[in-house]
Amino acid sequence: MSNRITSGVFFSAVVMGRDIQVTLPAEIRPALTGLPRPATVFTGRDTQVDALLAGLSPDGGDGSVLVSAVAGMAGVGKTELVVQTAHRALRRPGWFPGGVLFVDMFGYDPERRLSAADALLGWLQAIGIPGEHIPAGVQDRARLWRSVLDAYTSQDRRLLLIIDNAATEDQVTPLLPGDPAIAVLVTSRHTLDIDARLHDLDILDTDAAVALIREVITHRRSTEDPRLHAPDQQEAMTDLADELCAGLPLALRVVAALLADRRHLQPAALAGRLRDDQARLDGLSRQQVAVRAAFDLSYQHLTDDQALLYRLLPVNPGPDIATKAAAALTDLPVDRVAVLLEDLHRAHLVDEPAADRWRMHDLIRLHAAGQPATSPDETPIARHRLFTHYLHNTEAANTHLTPTDPTDTTRFPSRQDALRWLDAEHDNLVAVCVSAPVHDLPHIAIGLAFALAHFLNFRRHFTDWITITTAARDIYRQLGDRHGEAQASSNLGLALAEVRRFDEAITAHTTARDIHHQLGDHHREGMAWNNLGLTLAEVRRFDEAITAHTTARDIHHQLGDHHREGGAWGNLGLALAEVRRFDEAITAHTTARDIHHQLGDHHREGRAWNNLGLTLAEVRRFDEAITAHTNDLEICRQLGDRHGEGMAWNNLGLALRQVRRFDEAITAHTTARDIYRQLGDRHREGRAWGNLGLALAEVRRFDEAITAHTTARDILGQFGDRHREGMAWNNLGNALQQVRRFDEARSCWEQAGDAFTETGDAESAALVRTLLDKLES
Template identity: 50%
Template sequence: MDGAEPVATGLSGMAEAGAIGWDGASGAASNTINGGVFFHAVIQGRDITVQLPPQVTPALSALPPASGTFTGREEQVERLLEGLAPGREQRKAPLLAAVAGMAGVGKTELVVQTATRALKEPGWFPGGVLFVDMFGYDSERRLPPEHALDGLLRALGMPGEHIPDGLQDRTRLYRSVLAAFAEQGRRILVVIDNASDEEQARPLLPTDGTTAALLTSRHTLDVDARLHDVDVLDVGSSIELLNQALHNALGPDDTRVRDEPEHADAIARLCAGLPLALRIASALLADAPKRPLASLALALEAEHRRLDRLRREERAVRAAFDLSHQHLGRQQARLFRLLSLNPGDDLSTGTAANLAGDDSYEVEGLLQDLARAHLLEPAHVWGRWRFHDLVRLYADEKGRLHADSDERDVARSRLFAYYQATAEAADSHLDTRRGAPSSRFPDRDGALAWLDAERPNLVATVTAAPRFGLQKTSFDLADALTRYLHDSHAFDDWVTVTTTALAICRESGDRCGEAVALNQLGLAFAGLRRFDEAIDAHDNAAIVYRDLGDRDGEAGALTNLGSALTELRRFDDAVTAHTRAVTIFHEAGDGKREGHALSNLGITLNKLRRFEDALIAYTQAATIFRKTGNRQDAAHALNNAGGVLTELRQFESAGEYHMVAATIFRTYGDRYGEALAFNNLGRALVGLRRFDQAIDAHAKAAAIYGEVGDRHREGIALNNHGLALVEVGRFGEAIDAHTRAAAVFRETSDRHGESQALNNLGRPLGEMGRLSEAVEAHTQAAAIYRELGDHHREGLALHNLGATLSKAGRFKEAVDVQTRALAIFRETGDRHREGLALHNLSNALLARRRFKKAIDARTKALAIFRETGNHP
């Protein structure tokens, strides 16, 4: 008979078609047929019963040995074992687990470790285990399912002459035999490794509802299984894998991982947690027991050679990735290679569509194909995608080889132009000077959300574009990001993009652009509190503007220079810079900018404690703004003047100024300004000892900032709110306010704000008798200030720490700490706080019964208070 004849009989299928048995003594097969026919060795009929021999063929233990180096997967092993336990079929849970993950991530090792443990569990798999490697991604060794079934049936004890030829018949016989083993209490575990698709895997899957199976693939296969994705190892597990591998190869005397922790960490990072890469790295180290880890870490550091160096004999990361790449369709492979052009860590579906020059829905389907193949990873938010670090290097390498056919240069230019144009559209919602907002975004919130999501890509594009001759794209994108990076307090990124823009201007001889970039760079450095660098940048900007004859530009740079000098407490130089700026703007008749320069001068004079002069500067600024019809700027000047009046203890007048400012801000719908006025009003109300009203004012300020999404200023208002709450003894609420403020500052990466909140937190903690926590808060604040190089504020934190230590009866420590604070205040020229430190030092010395030194300190404090006019 030929192969078509059984189909013509109309029989329903082999799973219910005959009886097969083995003679346990002779090993010969005996066949019982009920209503069926033969052809070749195939048995067809309506019913099959399989009688198993008493002794199972030894081939039912073909599992590869489990590696002695295995770590970081315990939770996944437990989840897999849970699905293999007997009785799961009664709970209708899937008995098939499909384990998927990228090449080299350790899928096979995971299932081998799981199967090894499952086989040791009493009564789980008394029939043993079947294992087959399908070589699904190797075109030369790929195992067709019918060939795999031939081997599996022989392992199950089926004589070769009785194994049918066709895939369908072999599948039915295989499943019937597995079911028979299960019915007779000899349940088998089937492990199908490295299948590339459903067509290759599905015929090998048991269907009797009792036999369990583990399946691995680089793809997420649709085979009605419980899906388990395997991710890379974390850094700790990666280092442990290195250590285990070296100990297995060379014994516990190899202590390189322990002796070179920073280089072990570097190797783990450069291997990106990929077990294959880590095993190759450990093998290379085992080959050379005297080789330091630092040597291998250095060898792997160069991106363009990393894949070359992650190879040893037949094992190579690149070779593993090659098999996955070869398995892709033409469109998927092109997109895979183009995605490596994105300069950031992840990208959106829309960005990928622009990169590919194709429809978003079409590209989304291709992205999902790549994710199913585990060549791309979905990010934590739907619609964003990322590469594993080593896969990115591989995709870029392949992309260079296919640059012409992929139109790689055109795609890169299209991507960078998309980022630039979209950033400019988003900026139009933030910077009203750019004209009407772009319709590309529905509103300001939408624009900010896009900028927040794409910031790493945008910054990376600015720095990458010049390498490909796209200097204008880089410069324009840097300019479009200025307002956003400033308002977001993303000062590190602002320094990065502005430094790139500055280099472009200098290379092209654009002196005007150079001056602008220097000025912005100074502002970014100031945001990072790197004031020495800010001063250099603004000083150079002023020089370039002066050379160009741009008096307005020079004055603007001088204003910024004065602000940076003020932060370094170089007050005399700051006053000089601000005064020069005021003069230039006045001579040019630029009233608005003259008013701003006067306001900045007032800030410096205020910090010099020249309160009367500061008040004059703010009042002049307010007058100028009113004359020019700029009521909002006038409100800011009045608000600042109110702050000076608070320092002069003229609290009633200060409150009036702040209320006027708040009213103007409210009239113009300026919620930021209104919140600022309420925040300052609260300080004046504290001075008037109208604490409940002060608490309300600060709460309003914090609420407004929360509404408009200004987390940083919300933290400032919360901090002041806590200070007011302390004054009425609501210490628990104050602790909550300062704790929230510290969290906000931490979230917004404002280390100074965080330390200020911690410093303030110490007081209510101390008042509630939680002295050890108070000491810790002040200590943390001082440490952060020291780390940031802010000597003066470190002194403030030490001053408060000393007072808390005295309260805790730790007078010796208090004396030491107050002495350090005193030295800082003297060094920074803060006479007012020098007096306060002497006063507190005197108290601590008295407690230590060191009367002579205490009297000396108190006398010096009294002299300073008289000198500074601090009569209270």
């Protein structure tokens, strides 16, 4: 027997079947994937660009060479060559309809060096793979990555991959595709053994080097700059290009920038200063020292403030820095720092990968970090200022994400502003969390770990959440702070549960509960019991979950914490409903609702109405359920809670369908779907699609129902929600049967049965078997 499944991306074991479809992300555009902008001045590389383009052409190669590797000395222009080539290739119709993915491996910077696993994580997230479905191991990530690439190829959405600045084969090999249709460009200072077509990049010849300097001056100062035409300066221009810069593009650009910045600086005068420094001349003749000499020259021409900023920029542990963060770093006014950054940018000592974000090349970063400070405490104090800036801004932004906290509008006027800042600084903030303890700033790491929790949860950056929360827990352990360890363990449990590592999450919550109990902190012990109950319910240990929530409820009641007592009542109701103790569940949700109403906590009151409505529907009290969900909807609208509004619409639609108000149900589910799509909540969007399909089938709009259930199946499958995926397969089979597509219906029910069996839902599996038996008879 043979079985082939096509057009899909799969996260785990695949059950034999056919016509499996997985929705792939939209085109990956250069602006969204880190592909740098090409330099305005680019000369002397036409032959190399043509050679690379020939290998990238869809019909230009022999199909045997998968990779083009550009190798050469530091500063020779490897990255610029592949960036220029990539932009030209992307403009060719039909060459790369899937887009481009770019990653800088920082291979020669020990503090920022990316592993292959890190790069794969970034790429998989960039194309929309949920964090909870990205494996931890590099080999598993590589297998998933190749499956994704195969899916793109099979749908004629050819991709271009750029792996920049790699140092070893280990950084590159796991990222490579198995299909020659996927083009890859790699840059490295080494010739890597990766079975690639090699492109050795050499220095520029004299004519190209002189042309580069002249074109930069022309671009910055116009063709009327007298230095371009003065006969006595032309020999000096050649000396700068050929002898002193040795044709090295990075050195050439620094020299050209110096000349462009100072219109009275003559090439002969600049060349004379270079000749006067024998050490610098010697450095220009060798790769590593050549670049350093050029940077030293540029550094010596900086003002005191420019030099301070240059020296301090490497203190930032992340990939780039915003102007306001640089101001905090230097303790200078923002407007002044903006000018200084522009000065460094003109000198090619920083680049601007995005608006108002600044980045140093890794070699320049190392050079800057090696410059002597004006005082012993210059760098530690600057680091403390920068890290404190990140912490305080994160805490302020976090108030916009937590409805129970007073909102801090001094830094961020709105929730959108707060989210934009957090999105932009995400990588920096995680890097600070990891590096702060190394620099004896553990309180920064701890503060950021707690302040970032809501954001990382909201954006589903669960891997980062686990990383920084684990770091915080370890810091507390080293400090002997049991109270802090328990709090960090609790947050770690929440993060682990989101990636379905439930056994580890249960261990974390149990640890938190036990520590709080030992310390006599019954308030937080009750919270830990509540979190433990939620996680136990995820692994269907409902009796233990009921015990946990009951214990949490009793503790909070004894302490007079009615707010959390109400939350425990609500969670207890959910667990009771799972074991079909509906009357008790209704009592629990009614109690939760009344407590939150009395406390004026309308947000949680709305959630209690929602849970009550779901339970009332289980006992067929549909009119009461409609009232409950309508009340929840009104509360969510008043509070501007769009996510809660989507839930209310979706559940209201379920109740409306039970009383045969199908048109209203279709409207409700459509509204819920649209809200979730706008919010980027793909999982709940998939669930809304499934409910919409059920309502459409009730009015015999079967073709639309089939589309809805297919979409639900694909989305839920991507998230690994096997039980709901099984429900979608089952509902799709039912809709297909209605239009007499019996073979397809049978296949769907078989898939549904397998999903229900895997998730331990024996009752649903038995119902599917009944459908299959009827179909056979």
